[in-house]
Amino acid sequence: MHELSIALSMIEMASEEAQRLGAERVNAIHLKVGALSGVVKDALLFSYEVASKGTLLEDSLLTIEETPVVIYCAACGLEKELPSLQRFCCPDCGELAARVVRGRELELVSMEIEESPADYEGAESPSVREEVGKAEEAAT
Amino acid sequence: MSTPRLVEVRQNILKQNDVLARTLRQRFAEAGVCVISLVSSPGAGKTTLLEKTLTNLRRDGVRVAALVGDLATENDAARLARSEAPVKQIVTGTVCHLDAEMVERSLSDWNLNDLDYLFIENVGNLVCPSSYDLGENLRAVLMSVTEGEDKPLKYPTIFNTADVALITKIDLATAVEFDLTAAYNSIQSVRPGMEVMEVSAKTGEGIDEFMQFLESRVQIGVAARP
Numbered sequence: 001m002h003e004l005s006i007a008l009s010m011i012e013m014a015s016e017e018a019q020r021l022g023a024e025r026v027n028a029i030h031l032k033v034g035a036l037s038g039v040v041k042d043a044l045l046f047s048y049e050v051a052s053k054g055t056l057l058e059d060s061l062l063t064i065e066e067t068p069v070v071i072y073c074a075a076c077g078l079e080k081e082l083p084s085l086q087r088f089c090c091p092d093c094g095e096l097a098a099r100v101v102r103g104r105e106l107e108l109v110s111m112e113i114e115e116s117p118a119d120y121e122g123a124e125s126p127s128v129r130e131e132v133g134k135a136e137e138a139a140t
Numbered sequence: 141m142s143t144p145r146l147v148e149v150r151q152n153i154l155k156q157n158d159v160l161a162r163t164l165r166q167r168f169a170e171a172g173v174c175v176i177s178l179v180s181s182p183g184a185g186k187t188t189l190l191e192k193t194l195t196n197l198r199r200d201g202v203r204v205a206a207l208v209g210d211l212a213t214e215n216d217a218a219r220l221a222r223s224e225a226p227v228k229q230i231v232t233g234t235v236c237h238l239d240a241e242m243v244e245r246s247l248s249d250w251n252l253n254d255l256d257y258l259f260i261e262n263v264g265n266l267v268c269p270s271s272y273d274l275g276e277n278l279r280a281v282l283m284s285v286t287e288g289e290d291k292p293l294k295y296p297t298i299f300n301t302a303d304v305a306l307i308t309k310i311d312l313a314t315a316v317e318f319d320l321t322a323a324y325n326s327i328q329s330v331r332p333g334m335e336v337m338e339v340s341a342k343t344g345e346g347i348d349e350f351m352q353f354l355e356s357r358v359q360i361g362v363a364a365r366p
Contacts, residue, residue: 002237002268010153017149027144038270038297085296087329096332108149115143
């Protein structure tokens with residue numbers, strides 16, 4: 001079970017972001033977990049509760065959106081959702097599909113933070129979101 | 141009074157690991173070393189295969205080294221050291237997988253320029269290692285004939301992230317009535333087009349082919365992994 005390691009990475013990332021934004025606490029965080037990410041939802045929920053104790057995220061809500069694997073079918077020339085991880089082939093024409101387009105993601109999508117009114121005005125400027133986007137771009 | 145607010149983050153949770161893995165891959169490329177990781181369930185024969193491979197490669201004058209991960213004990217490193225190749229054990233304690241940081245730390249006092257191949261034996265586990273990029277050029281997944289033909293269907297994620305599958309202990313196939321066709325079908329079903337090799341570290345069957353496969357991957361350029 002590596003979900004505890006994942007939960008710790010996630011809490012560290014969210015805490016840093018919350019501190020950067022001057023948040024007093026985090027009420028909720030929202031994740032996207034692909035079917036091929038190797039992460040089990042229930043194990044992650046359990047680990048999160050334990051690992052968030054004593055952090056800005058303690059008692060916060062973790063929501064997980066599970067996303068399907070999307071493959072590219074060369075025969076159809078289209079992206080298709082894979083109904084089963086046991087068969088990597090096009091659900092419509094049956095062609096073997098080696099190319100995975102999506103499904104490995106493990107992403108911290110957004111979070112709900114609480115901040116003091118004094119910080120609010122500054123943090124509300126659109127540059128915050130842009131900065132996050134730029135930082136992510138630079139890292140990838 | 142505080143005000144709640146929703147902020148967008150959109151960051152990969154394993155970003156730190158992935159960024160480090162990319163740095164490692166770059167270092168490996170600059171040093172001209174091909175890095176192969178081995179993943180399997182416990183007891184599939186990673187260490188035995190690796191001992192045989194290290195010994196044979198060294199015999200042929202190829203410069204090899206290995207990192208080996210385990211929850212506890214340094215037994216595997218001791219076994220691999222019999223090949224006389226440089227070997228380092230990574231004892232993970234309670235952690236069920238290797239990550240890029242553990243690999244980087246273990247490499248600190250090795251000169252990568254002195255190596256042609258570096259093998260990284262992961263902790264025996266078919267679940268957790270699939271999430272962590274180690275900067276390797278090639279991920280080999282092993283399944284032994286004693287485990288059952290449907291292993292890939294039970295652990296599709298790790299098989300889908302691998303580049304080559306090795307069916308190990310092939311010398312026992314007849315004794316355990318292993319259905320090779322069913323095994324190939326399982327592998328192709330979760331990872332269409334993946335190369336499959338049959339090996340026995342005990343009899344040596346398939347080891348030369350495995351070494352030729354590695355050689356061919358070096359020649360066509362090892363930076364195939366994203």
